[in-house]
Amino acid sequence: MSVAVYPGSFDPVTLGHYDIIERSADIMDKLIVGVLNNSSKTPLFSVEERVDMLRSVTRHIPNVEVQSFDGLLVDFVRASRAKVIIRGLRAITDFEYELQLSQTNHVIAPEVDTVFLTTNLKYSYLSSSIVKEIAQYHGDISAFVHPEIARRIEEKMAN
Ligand code: PNS
Numbered sequence: 001m002s003v004a005v006y007p008g009s010f011d012p013v014t015l016g017h018y019d020i021i022e023r024s025a026d027i028m029d030k031l032i033v034g035v036l037n038n039s040s041k042t043p044l045f046s047v048e049e050r051v052d053m054l055r056s057v058t059r060h061i062p063n064v065e066v067q068s069f070d071g072l073l074v075d076f077v078r079a080s081r082a083k084v085i086i087r088g089l090r091a092i093t094d095f096e097y098e099l100q101l102s103q104t105n106h107v108i109a110p111e112v113d114t115v116f117l118t119t120n121l122k123y124s125y126l127s128s129s130i131v132k133e134i135a136q137y138h139g140d141i142s143a144f145v146h147p148e149i150a151r152r153i154e155e156k157m158a159n
Contacts, residue, residue: 001029001030002029002030003030003031003032003080003081003082003083003084004024004028004030004031004032004082004084004085004086004115005031005032005033005034005073005076005082005084005085005086006020006021006024006031006032006033006034006087007033007034007035007036007069007073007076007085008033008034008035008036009035009036009038009041009043009128010035010050010054010128011043011044011045011050011128011132012044012045012050012053012128012131012132012149012152012153013050013053013054013057013128013145013146013149014123014126014127014128014144014149015122015126015144015145015146016119016120016123016124016127017088018057018058018146019088019119019120019122019123020086020088020117020119021033021058021061021064022061023117024086024117025061025063025064028063028084028086029063030063030064031063031064031065031086032064032065032066032067032080033058033064033066033067034067034068034069034073034076034077034080035047035050035054035066035067035068035069036068036069036070036073038070044132044153044156045152045156047068048068049152051066051067051068053148053149053152054066056148057146057148057149067080072108073085073105074105074112077112078109078112082112083111083112083113084112084114084115085102085105085112085114085115086116086117087101087102087114087115087116087117088116088117088119089116089117089118089119090118090119090123090124090127091124098114102114102116126144130144131144131145131153132153135153135154135157136157138157141153141154
């Protein structure tokens with residue numbers, strides 16, 4: 001059975017992430033979305049909220065699971081019995097960081113490979129940070145995130 005992990009901060013999940021999730025789930029038997037619980041960053045949403053939001057937008061995809069992790073990504077990948085890490089590539093600007101990440105992970109865990117999916121052109125400009133910035137100034141984020149996620153972001157910004 002082919003198992004992959006799609007890791008990220010997902011603060012919050014965008015339609016660009018969602019597109020990668022749908023396409024990866026289509027080519028793998030099982031996809032585990034790994035939400036990083038990173039204590040050195042101050043995310044807008046707690047890890048529990050991010051997991052919950054991802055579960056709510058992926059609940060209709062039967063071979064997708066959402067879990068949080070902390071520590072090294074490769075440890076989570078090994079514990080999940082996966083052999084593949086999925087990452088999305090938006091533009092050349094992503095490449096240097098992604099290359100470093102995948103090569104480092106491959107040295108630490110040679111049995112794990114990273115597979116890159118190029119982001120759908122529709123979302124090649126999109127990032128969680130941009131969505132948060134627009135929402136902060138009460139701009140319309142409906143083109144960037146699932147309606148349920150937009151509702152939760154607006155609720156968070158109102159508090
Ligand atoms: O959504 P992001 O913030 O681009 O995802 C980055 C992520 C989660 C893939 C990366 O920060 C990560 O793997 N963190 C876990 C710690 C780790 O394994 N670091 C060593 C990899 S070089």
